[in-house]
Amino acid sequence: MSNVKIKSKNLxxxxxxxxxxxxxxxxxxxxxxxxxIGPSGCGKSTFIRCINRMNDVxxxxxxxxxxxxxxxxxxxxxxxxxxxxERVGMVFQKPNPFPxxxxxxxxxxxxxxxxxxxxxxxxxxxxNSLKKSALWEEVKDRLDEPGTSLSGGQQQRLCIARAIxxxxxxxLMDEPxxxxxxxxxxxIEELIDELKKTYTIVIVTHSMAQAVRVSQKxxxxxxxxxxxxxxxxxIFKNPDNKMTQDYITGRFG
Amino acid sequence: MTKEExxxxxxxxxxxxxxxxxxxxxxxLLFVVILVQNIFSKGSSAFKKTVITTEVxxxxxxxxxxxxxxxxxxxxxxxxxxxxxxxxxxxxAKDRDEEDELLKLFSxxxxxxxxxxxxxxxxxxxxxxxxxxxxxxxxxxLHKGNYPRDLPEERRRISDFQLVIYDYFVENKKISKNxxxxxxxxxxxxxPELAGIGGALVGxxxxxxxxxxxxxxxxxxxxxxxxxxxxxxxxxxxxxxxxNNLAAVPSIVxxxxxxxxxxxxxxxxxxxxxxxxxxxxxxxLPRIIIPCRASLKAVPPSIREGALxxxxxxxxxxxxxxxxxxxxxxxxxxxxxxxxxxxxxAPLILIGMVAFVVDIPSSxxxxxxxxxxxxxxxxxxxxxxxxxxxxxxxxxLLSFLIVMNFIAVYLRQKFEKRWN
Numbered sequence: 001m002s003n004v005k006i007k008s009k010n011l012x013x014x015x016x017x018x019x020x021x022x023x024x025x026x027x028x029x030x031x032x033x034x035x036x037i038g039p040s041g042c043g044k045s046t047f048i049r050c051i052n053r054m055n056d057v058x059x060x061x062x063x064x065x066x067x068x069x070x071x072x073x074x075x076x077x078x079x080x081x082x083x084x085x086e087r088v089g090m091v092f093q094k095p096n097p098f099p100x101x102x103x104x105x106x107x108x109x110x111x112x113x114x115x116x117x118x119x120x121x122x123x124x125x126x127x128n129s130l131k132k133s134a135l136w137e138e139v140k141d142r143l144d145e146p147g148t149s150l151s152g153g154q155q156q157r158l159c160i161a162r163a164i165x166x167x168x169x170x171x172l173m174d175e176p177x178x179x180x181x182x183x184x185x186x187x188i189e190e191l192i193d194e195l196k197k198t199y200t201i202v203i204v205t206h207s208m209a210q211a212v213r214v215s216q217k218x219x220x221x222x223x224x225x226x227x228x229x230x231x232x233x234x235i236f237k238n239p240d241n242k243m244t245q246d247y248i249t250g251r252f253g
Numbered sequence: 254m255t256k257e258e259x260x261x262x263x264x265x266x267x268x269x270x271x272x273x274x275x276x277x278x279x280x281x282l283l284f285v286v287i288l289v290q291n292i293f294s295k296g297s298s299a300f301k302k303t304v305i306t307t308e309v310x311x312x313x314x315x316x317x318x319x320x321x322x323x324x325x326x327x328x329x330x331x332x333x334x335x336x337x338x339x340x341x342x343x344x345x346a347k348d349r350d351e352e353d354e355l356l357k358l359f360s361x362x363x364x365x366x367x368x369x370x371x372x373x374x375x376x377x378x379x380x381x382x383x384x385x386x387x388x389x390x391x392x393x394x395l396h397k398g399n400y401p402r403d404l405p406e407e408r409r410r411i412s413d414f415q416l417v418i419y420d421y422f423v424e425n426k427k428i429s430k431n432x433x434x435x436x437x438x439x440x441x442x443x444x445p446e447l448a449g450i451g452g453a454l455v456g457x458x459x460x461x462x463x464x465x466x467x468x469x470x471x472x473x474x475x476x477x478x479x480x481x482x483x484x485x486x487x488x489x490x491x492x493x494x495x496x497n498n499l500a501a502v503p504s505i506v507x508x509x510x511x512x513x514x515x516x517x518x519x520x521x522x523x524x525x526x527x528x529x530x531x532x533x534x535x536x537x538l539p540r541i542i543i544p545c546r547a548s549l550k551a552v553p554p555s556i557r558e559g560a561l562x563x564x565x566x567x568x569x570x571x572x573x574x575x576x577x578x579x580x581x582x583x584x585x586x587x588x589x590x591x592x593x594x595x596x597x598x599a600p601l602i603l604i605g606m607v608a609f610v611v612d613i614p615s616s617x618x619x620x621x622x623x624x625x626x627x628x629x630x631x632x633x634x635x636x637x638x639x640x641x642x643x644x645x646x647x648x649x650l651l652s653f654l655i656v657m658n659f660i661a662v663y664l665r666q667k668f669e670k671r672w673n
Contacts, residue, residue, distance in 0.1 A: 052562065059485055082564050090562035096555035098574060108573070109563035159559070166563055 005030040005170065005200045006051060006074075011065040013046050013055065020046045023065070024226045026219055028170075033192060033201045035215035035232065037208065039252070042221040044204045048172045050074070051202065052088040053081045069170070086113055089163030093175040095155035097147030097162070102139050105147040105158055106130065109166040125165055132198075133161035134191050153184025160191065164199070171195065173203040177210065189214050208248055212236055220244045292651070296644025302433040302446060303393040304385035305359065305422060309339045309367055311377045320378045327372055336364045340386075343427070344418045354414050360387040360446045385431060390445040390638040392419060396428060399637060436645065440611045441622060441630070445638025448631070450646050452613045456526050456606070456621030457595060463530025463617060464594050468537045469587055475538075476545035476583075481571045500539035507536040508600030516604060524605035524620040532604060533594040541590040548582025549575060581668040585661035592657040596650060598625040624650045 006028040013021040021043045028034050036044040046055070053074065055061040067074045074084060097105050106126045107116070116122035126143070130136040135157045139150070147158050156176055163171055173192075177185040192201060192214045205211050211218050212232060219229040220241070228241045239245050246252055254262075313319075315334040318326055340359055346352045360366075363386050370384055371377055391410050394400040396419075406413050422428040439449030483489045511532035515521045521528050552575045560570035601607070606626050614621035622630070624646060631643040 054558065054561065057558070057561065082566050085562060085564040090558075092555060092558060092562070094555060096553075096559040098556065098559060099578065108560075108565075112563075112565055112569055112573075162559070162563060 003030045004028070005069060006202075007066075007068045008047075008050070009066040009068075011047070011050060011063070011067055013043070013050065014062045014064075015058070016060040020224050021050075022225045026226055026229060028200060028202055029217060030200050031196055031198070032217060033196050033203060033215040034217045034219065035211035036202065036204045036219050036221060037206070037211050037247070038221035038227075039247070040206075043224040044221050045174050046224075047221070048090075048174060048202050048204055051170065051172055052085050052090055053079075054090065056081060086166050087168050088170040088172060089166065089168035090172040091156070091159050091163050091174065091176045094179050095152060095159050097150070097155050097158050099146060099148050101144045102130075102147050102150070102158060103143040106161050106165045109162060113166055115166065129161040129165040132164055132195070133157045134187065134194075135161055151184070153180050153187060156180060156184070156188060157191065160188075160195075164195070168199065170200045170202070173201065175204050175206060178206065185210070208236070220247060222247070292644045292647050296641055296646075296648045298397045298399065299436055299641040299645035300433050301397070301430040302435060303388040303396040304429060304431050305343065305388050305392075306427045306429065307339060307343050307384055307386050308381055309335070309370070309384050310381045311335060311371065311379065312338065313378050316378065318378070320376045322375055324372065327368065327375060330368075332364050332368045332371070336367050339367070344421055351414060354412060355418055358389055358392050358415060358418060360389050361444055362387060362447055385429070387435070387446055388428070390636060391415075392428075393446050394637050395419060396430070397641075399641070436642070440613050441609060441627070442611060445634075445636045445642060448639070448642055450624065450627055450649060452610055453622040453624045453627035453646070454649075455614050456529070456610075457623040459526030459614065459617040459621070460529040460533060460601075460623055461591055461595055463527060464533040464537055465587070465591055467531065467534035468541055468590070471534075472538050472541035472587070472590075473545055473583060476542045476549060477571065477576065479542075480546050480549040481575065482567070496539045496542050500543055502536075503599075504536050504597050505599040505603065507532055508603030510535070511600060512603050522618050522620070524608045524610065526614065526617040526619075526621055526623075528604050529601050529606055529623060530617065532600045533597060536597065536600065537590045537594045540593060541587050544586025544589070545579070545583045548579040548586065551582065552578045581665045585665040588657050588661040588664070592654050592661075595653060595657070596625055598629055601626050602629070624653075 004027045008024055008026050011021055011024040011026075012019065024043075024047060026047070036047065038044050049055045050063055050067055051069075051074065055063060063075055065075070069087070073079070098108065100108075103126055106129050107122050110116040110122060110125050116125045127136065127140075130139065135154060138154060139145075139158075147155065150158060156179075160171075160176075177188050180188065189210065192203065195201060203211075203214065215232045217229070218232045218235040220227045220235065220239075220243075222243055228235065228239055228244045230240075235244060236248055239248065312335060315338060316330055316332070318330050322330075337356070340356055340363065341352045344355050346355050366384065366386050370382065388396070391400070392415075395402060395411060400411070402409070402411070402416060411419075419428070435447055436449045437454070438451045439447055440452035442448040479489060479492065511528060515528050515531060516523055521531075556574050556578065557570050560574045561567070565573065601623055606621070606623055607630065608620060608622075609630070610620050610622050612619070628643055628646050628650065631639040631646065
C-alpha cells in the first residue's frame with residue numbers, strides 16, 4: 001500500500017566497545033506513523049538517532065551497515081548532515097525550545113536554510129508551522145515572548161512547529177510525551193494523527209496505549225535487537241514472538 | 254537510645270552547625286571591618302591637602318616680563334625671586350635664618366603654583382592676589398593631626414620657631430585644607446605633598462587594556478574550541494590539565510618569564526604598560542579560560558541538539574545558540590580575571606615597573622608605574638606623608654576592584670537566561 005521511505009539493512013551501532021544495535025532491518029513507510037517500543041536501553045532512541053545522524057555528536061559512537069532514505073545512503077561519510085537534517089526533523093524527549101522568542105524559535109530553521117527571504121515569507125512560515133502544530137491560536141498574540149515561558153505541552157508543540165518549519169519529509173519523535181500530563185499528551189497525539197498526512201513519522205514511546213492509538217506499524221526492540229515488527233494491530237493483538245507478548249502484557253520492561 | 258533522644262540529638266547537631274556557620278561569617282566580617290576601618294582611618298586624609306593662604310604681589314622688576322606676555326615667555330620667566338619675596342612676607346621674620354625656616358613651610362612647587370596663577374591671568378603685573386599655596390609635608394601632617402607636636406625639638410622635623418609660625422597661621426586663619434587635586438593629577442614624587450597616583454592610574458589603565466585586548470579573544474576562542482570542537486582524547490585532556498596548572502602558577506613566575514623573553518630576548522622597553530599588559534595577559538589567560546569553559550559547559554546539551562536537529566551546522570549551533578547563552582558567564586569570568594590582574598604586583602616588579610617614574614605616561618610604551626606597585630613603593634617610604642598616600646591608593650585600588658566585581662555580578666544576573 002505505502003512506499004518504503006526509510007530502509008535499514010543490518011544496522012549495527014557501537015558505543016565504544018559496547019554494541020547497542022544488532023543487525024536491525026526495519027522499513028519505515030511513507031506518510032505513516034511507526035512506533036518503536038521496548039524497555040529502557042533497548043536501542044529505540046539509538047535507532048532513530050541514526051536516521052538523522054544525531055549519533056555523530058557522540059564521539060565514541062560508530063555505525064555500520066546500511067540505512068537508506070529514498071535510495072540515498074544516510075550513513076555515507078560524504079553526506080552533508082545539514083541537508084539530511086533539513087529533510088529529517090526531530091522532536092526530543094524533553095521540550096527544548098531555544099531561550100528566544102516564540103517567533104525566533106520557529107524562524108531559526110528556515111533562516112539558516114535560506115527559506116523565507118523576506119520578512120513576509122518568514123511570517124508566513126511561522127504562522128503555518130504554528131497552525132500545523134495546533135499552537136497558533138494560543139500564541140498568535142505573543143510571538144515575541146520567550147518560548148521557555150510556555151507550558152510544557154505548549155513547549156513541545158513549539159518544538160514540533162520548529163521541526164516542521166523547515167518542511168522536512170520525516171519527523172523523528174523521541175518519547176515526545178514522557179514529560180507531559182495526559183491532556184497535553186492527548187493534544188500531541190491528535191497532532192501526530194494530523195501530521196501523518198504530510199510527514200513520515202517515527203515515534204519512540206514507552207506507552208503501549210500511545211503506540212496503539214497513534215501508529216500503524218510497531219517495532220519491538222529488546223537489548224539492541226529488533227525482535228518483531230508488523231502492523232500495530234497485529235503486534236498488540238497477536239504477536240508472533242513470545243517476548244513481544246510478555247512485554248506488551250507487562251510481564252517485563 | 255530512644256527515638257526521642259535521637260531526634261533531640263539531630264536537632265542539636267543542626268543548631269550547632271548553624272552556630273558554627275554564623276560564627277565564621279561574623280569572624281570574616283570582623284576582619285573585613287578591621288581592614289576597611291584601618292585603611293580608611295589612615296587614608297582618608299590624603300584626599301585633602303593643607304594650603305597656606307598667601308598674598309602674592311607680581312613685581313615687574315623681579316619678573317622682567319610685561320602684562321599680556323605670551324605663554325612661552327611666561328614659561329621661561331623666572332618666578333623664583335617673586336616667590337621668595339612674597340613668601341617671606343607671610344610672617345614677620347627677623348633674620349635670614351628665620352626666613353629660611355619660614356620658606357620650608359611651603360612645598361617645593363610654590364614657584365610653579367605662582368607661575369600657574371600668572372599663566373591663567375597674564376595681566377597680574379603690579380597687582381596683588383591671594384593664592385592657596387600647598388604646604389610642605391611636615392606642616393600638612395601637623396595640620397592633619399598626624400604629627401605629634403609635644404616631642405622634644407631635636408626629635409621633631411619641625412622646629413619650635415616653625416611651630417610658632419604655624420600657630421600664627423592658624424590664628425589668622427591663613428591655613429586650611431583643600432581638595433587634593435595633586436593626588437589624582439600628579440605622578441610620583443619624592444615630596445609626599447606633591448606625589449600622586451596619576452601616573453599609576455594611567456599605567457594601570459594601559460596595562461589592563463592591553464591585557465584585555467590580548468587575553469579576552471584568545472581565551473574565549475580557546476575555550477570555545479576546547480569545549481565544543483576539540484575531540485575528546487589524550488591530547489585535549491593533557492591541555493585541560495595544564496590550563497588548570499597554569500592558573501595556579503604563582504604570578505612571579507610569569508614575571509620571570511616576561512623578564513627573560515619580553516625584555517631580554519625581544520628587547521621590549523622596560524617598565525612599560527606594554528610589557529606589563531602582555532605579562533598580565535599570559536597570567537590571566539588560564540584564569541579566563543576556566544570560567545569560560547565552565548559557562549559553555551553549563552549550556553544544556555539539549556540546546557545544541559535542538560539546533561543541530563533543525564539542520565544547523567556545528568558552527569551555527571555553537572555561535573548562534575551556545576555562545577550567546579554562555580556570554581554572561583564568560584564576561585563575568587573575564588572581568589574577575591582582569592580584576593585579579595589589576596591587583597597583581599609581583600610580576601610587575603620583575604619587569605621594572607617598580608622604577609621611580611615622575612611623568613605621567615602618554616602611551617603604553619612610556620615607562621610608568623601601576624596602582625599596586627605604587628602601593629608597594631610608597632609603603633616602603635620613610636616620610637610620614639606617604640603613609641596616608643599608601644592607604645588612599647589602596648582605597649582607590651579596592652574601589653576599582655569592587656566596581657569591577659559588581660559589574661561582573663550584574664552582567665551575570667541581568668543577562669543570564671533561564672532554561673528548563
